Amino acid sequence: MAALGDIAFLLTEVLQAPQQWQALPAFADTDADLALQVLEEAGKFVDQQVAPLQRVGDEVGCRFHAGQVSTPPGFKAAYQAFWQAGWPALSCAPEDGGQGQPAVLECVLYEMLAGANHGWTMAPGLLHGAYECLKHHGSDTLKAQYLEKIASGEWLATMCLTEAHAGSDLGLVRSKGVPNANATDGSVRVNGSKIFISGGEHDLSDNIIHLVLARLPDAPVGPKGLSLFLVPKILPGGERNAVVCERIEEKMGLHGSPTCVMRFDDATGWLVGEPHKGLNAMFVMMNAARLHVGLQGLGLLEAAWQKAHAYAQERRQMRAPLAAQGPSTIAEHPAIRRILDTQRAWIDGGRVLAYHAALQLDVAKHSPDAARRASAQRWCFQRPGLPGRQRLPAGVWRPWLR
Numbered sequence: 001m002a003a004l005g006d007i008a009f010l011l012t013e014v015l016q017a018p019q020q021w022q023a024l025p026a027f028a029d030t031d032a033d034l035a036l037q038v039l040e041e042a043g044k045f046v047d048q049q050v051a052p053l054q055r056v057g058d059e060v061g062c063r064f065h066a067g068q069v070s071t072p073p074g075f076k077a078a079y080q081a082f083w084q085a086g087w088p089a090l091s092c093a094p095e096d097g098g099q100g101q102p103a104v105l106e107c108v109l110y111e112m113l114a115g116a117n118h119g120w121t122m123a124p125g126l127l128h129g130a131y132e133c134l135k136h137h138g139s140d141t142l143k144a145q146y147l148e149k150i151a152s153g154e155w156l157a158t159m160c161l162t163e164a165h166a167g168s169d170l171g172l173v174r175s176k177g178v179p180n181a182n183a184t185d186g187s188v189r190v191n192g193s194k195i196f197i198s199g200g201e202h203d204l205s206d207n208i209i210h211l212v213l214a215r216l217p218d219a220p221v222g223p224k225g226l227s228l229f230l231v232p233k234i235l236p237g238g239e240r241n242a243v244v245c246e247r248i249e250e251k252m253g254l255h256g257s258p259t260c261v262m263r264f265d266d267a268t269g270w271l272v273g274e275p276h277k278g279l280n281a282m283f284v285m286m287n288a289a290r291l292h293v294g295l296q297g298l299g300l301l302e303a304a305w306q307k308a309h310a311y312a313q314e315r316r317q318m319r320a321p322l323a324a325q326g327p328s329t330i331a332e333h334p335a336i337r338r339i340l341d342t343q344r345a346w347i348d349g350g351r352v353l354a355y356h357a358a359l360q361l362d363v364a365k366h367s368p369d370a371a372r373r374a375s376a377q378r379w380c381f382q383r384p385g386l387p388g389r390q391r392l393p394a395g396v397w398r399p400w401l402r
């Protein structure tokens with residue numbers, strides 16, 4: 001169940017998010033009532049449509065057959081309902097078809113989704129990063145063709161970085177993008193093989209937009225020679241592009257998300273951003289993904305706490321100190337209470353940190369005051385200990401420091 005009461009308390013009382021939104025012209029219309037109404041509807045969608053698919057997602061899992069991936073029963077219908085209800089576009093800009101709501105509301109949505117059904121949530125989880133990457137680095141032509149479809153979630157997206165020999169060390173990437181001399185549309189031919197690609201192939205959306213790191217022919221060696229290419233599964237004319245899923249990986253506990261080995265066989269793609277600056281463009285996507293990976297952990301921790309708490313309330317063993325007669329529930333034993341309360345402190349502390357980061361991302365983007373924008377940017381991206389690192393605002397509760 002979505003923990004709306006706790007989340008609303010942290011947002012409105014602890015972080016005072018509504019006051020922060022009022023200071024940003026982009027969110028002047030978003031007050032506490034509107035935000036809580038959005039989160040309530042999000043909670044209903046998560047509890048009614050996504051959470052019930054958790055078991056089938058893991059027991060049946062994604063299936064691979066002859067290059068096609070089918071997702072578990074119910075996944076496609078839930079995804080179609082999700083994007084058609086406008087959830088992926090919650091914090092995208094109105095000019096791109098988005099609803100222009102604060103980033104922290106999207107964060108709460110994805111935290112609830114991950115706790116309810118991590119496998120299902122992996123598919124839309126990359127959308128916002130792909131949207132930001134294309135918005136900041138895509139050409140006008142690419143934006144006209146792809147931005148709204150990605151913002152709305154009608155088409156899903158992937159990030160194709162990892163190769164068998166290049167994981168943490170992306171400087172070793174060997175995939176190539178060669179300008180297509182015969183084409184008048186500025187396209188390149190992309191060749192190479194990628195592994196571990198989340199949502200590389202599936203039946204959830206009609207098209208899949210791959211953002212692929214590869215090297216142009218004159219590229220310097222190492223990470224500074226990487227360029228980013230947009231490679232759609234279905235080309236603008238409607239033909240299938242030469243992008244092939246070779247197999248899906250088996251992994252424990254996340255069978256609802258297809259982790260794919262992908263092959264690009266002279267696939268048609270287009271450069272995103274400048275040549276050899278692919279990592280800069282990809283970092284826009286990776287930075288969005290970082291916060292969402294943290295939120296996955298929070299969602300899962302909340303789900304685990306709810307189960308542990310419910311069990312502790314019903315399981316009776318021994319008589320607790322000060323209890324009346326007969327066995328007590330184990331929740332009454334101080335040692336168990338300490339475990340459960342420690343979990344809760346981690347959840348609340350993690351939430352404050354994640355939501356504060358999301359609020360600062362919006363300040364960095366939308367504040368009319370340049371100094372506030374710069375300070376928020378530093379808070380989000382500077383490493384601890386470097387000059388200029390801000391502390392949390394005075395009065396913000398810091399349970400993890402106790």
Ligand SMILES: Cc1cc2nc3c(=O)[nH]c(=O)nc-3n(C[C@H](O)[C@H](O)[C@H](O)COP(=O)(O)OP(=O)(O)OC[C@H]3O[C@@H](n4cnc5c(N)ncnc54)[C@H](O)[C@@H]3O)c2cc1C
Nearest residue numbers: 158159160161162166167168169195196197198199251259
């Ligand atoms: C479920 C799942 C989904 C994924 N989805 C995607 C996706 O959508 N797109 C994509 O491109 N990739 C994806 N990946 C791949 C992921 O990005 C890589 O696993 C990651 O980059 C690490 O690479 P690696 O597994 O090759 O580990 P390696 O790079 O081989 O690292 C092995 C270990 O060595 C450590 N290590 C490496 N270098 C150093 C160093 N310099 N100093 C100290 N320690 C070091 C690492 O931290 C790690 O613990 C996914 C992986 C998983 C498990």
